[in-house]
Amino acid sequence: MKGVIRKITQDEVIDLTHSIHPQNVFEGAFLLHSAYRYFPAGTIFISVVDPGVxxxxxxxxxxTENYWFVCPDNGIAFPSAVEDGIRKILRIKESVSQFSGAFSSTFHGRDIFAPAGALIREGRMEHFERFKGEPVKLDLFDARVEGGRIVGRVVHIDRFGNAVTNITRNQIEEYSVTGFMYRGHEIPLVEKYEDVERGKPLAIIGSFNTLELSLREDNFSRHFNVDFGNIELGWI
Amino acid sequence: MKGVIRKITQDEVIDLTHSIHPQNVFEGAFLLHSAYRYFPAGTIFISVVDPGVxxxxxxxxxxTENYWFVCPDNGIAFPSAVEDGIRKILRIKESVSQFSGAFSSTFHGRDIFAPAGALIREGRMEHFERFKGEPVKLDLFDARVEGGRIVGRVVHIDRFGNAVTNITRNQIEEYSVTGFMYRGHEIPLVEKYEDVERGKPLAIIGSFNTLELSLREDNFSRHFNVDFGNIELGWI
Amino acid sequence: MKGVIRKITQDEVIDLTHSIHPQNVFEGAFLLHSAYRYFPAGTIFISVVDPGVxxxxxxxxxxTENYWFVCPDNGIAFPSAVEDGIRKILRIKESVSQFSGAFSSTFHGRDIFAPAGALIREGRMEHFERFKGEPVKLDLFDARVEGGRIVGRVVHIDRFGNAVTNITRNQIEEYSVTGFMYRGHEIPLVEKYEDVERGKPLAIIGSFNTLELSLREDNFSRHFNVDFGNIELGWI
Incomplete structure (x- = not known):
């Protein structure tokens, strides 16, 4: 992808992440949403998690107001775009694939999205047309409180094994909660890792501004065999 | 390696891949061959998979006609160089290691190849001399048809678990084949992943323009315990 | 982190490594120490392995004499800084977090260290003040000879499975040693990998200028189930 981009534009290319789990559009959308606002206005995000390739x-x-998102229409950039303010949506013409010199049915990152992003940077808008219809929507923050518990999702498992949920700081602060029950374990809600002993579980509002479950200096997700998807926590 | 390069030249450094399996020269040669042509003319490829370090x-x-390949003489860049057209072959003098300030017997990427690439960019050709003799050759596309089956190689397993072979589009298209038999399983040859149900196996001409075996939205290589090396497929 | 840096400065950002094992400050300190000197004078190292975040x-x-090290005060940059010569130590003011627009208690890489590094590049030193007190020290090279054996540490396991120790070339050369005993196996000390057969163990002075234990073209650490921490070797 970088070679294709380099043939079209000299502008800088930054790798945002290569650690999204295969085909996990929801995780990709979540990580993009948590990162895009830290980039300078005008940044072009080429966001490809693409099971429908x-x-x-x-x-x-x-x-959007400040950025460009180049992506398959599967919702991956939708939450970020809505938040920043959608101005217009374009469809990428197949003519962009001439710039990779190839057109595979398995790697549109290289053959469609990389050249599209580079062409935008160069202002060559003849390779784009108006997108008719509605883009695919995706709701990142669908956690909900039910009785004495909250049902959210594990949306990301980082390399430390922290289980990052989509339960927001606001949802937590609305209740005066001191911790959670998870599979029979009490997990205290703390301000910093050092508030529990090494190897003990903790819940914390993490850098995504959502609830994360951790084992101090150990791997929560491996230890509790946690995977992506729904998670239920009781209030304490 | 990047630090060594930066001390010699300000030119941009791009990571092509860090995901080649240890010591797998064939995989490195295949990935380089599939990627080099997407880069601008004049690119210097520092290609180090080096079990003989x-x-x-x-x-x-x-x-070559358009590029420079800096590498151990083990065949890694040979298929790419032949395809682009070899103009001349040089030997790197040991004097280049003065630029890393070190000379280990285990990390010539840092001590030999990185400074050599940067010195070429700067035109400092006094650190190179004519290479006498023949470079090591390597044949990437040695798959062959035998009776009712084709014998090729798994040359790359990507992070999605797709088993990429060196069986080319041309070899497939020469026969009017609709699929393959693999270890007693019928695997249809399809145009796109969505042509089979989730979790089902498929064969597809992938982005390397060779045959790949996949499980839709799942990991083929893990499921079938596939590793690098020979693979036999029956025709259907 | 890169987005935050880009909002403050246009200077180039290089990834040194993302492969430090979680929370392993010692490994981070070792890899930084082995790499920093290959970078141009003036380089700003943002070095974040931070279990105390x-x-x-x-x-x-x-x-230091030639560089800047931006880091948590846990010893990670101390050995490098001492070697290059410490000139002064500053404390980062919390005001830097205004540049990320966030202040989490789990990701100071993004909220503190990335903006601090970029601000130094721009000369905006009003965000720093004198550090009072002593920085945390860390001794990388604490291997010692005891009777007929040497007790060191495995400080890094690379992607090839080589077990890199902190036993230095000098410590080895002081004795006329031809190999080591490790868990009942004789491991010869060699000059290059090819000095043993494929699949056989070997000891070699590696690119860190310390002793490494390897299996030729195989994975030593997996085979011998080696982990970080103390390692005892007998002299031969």
Missing amino acids: GGDRAAIVIK | GGDRAAIVIK | GGDRAAIVIK
């Missing part, structure tokens, strides 16, 4: 899903560009 | 293999530079 | 440990900057 080669199929019917459209290849689009969303122009 | 510290031993007798030469450290060379191959100048 | 959110706690009491200070966030500091060490200015």
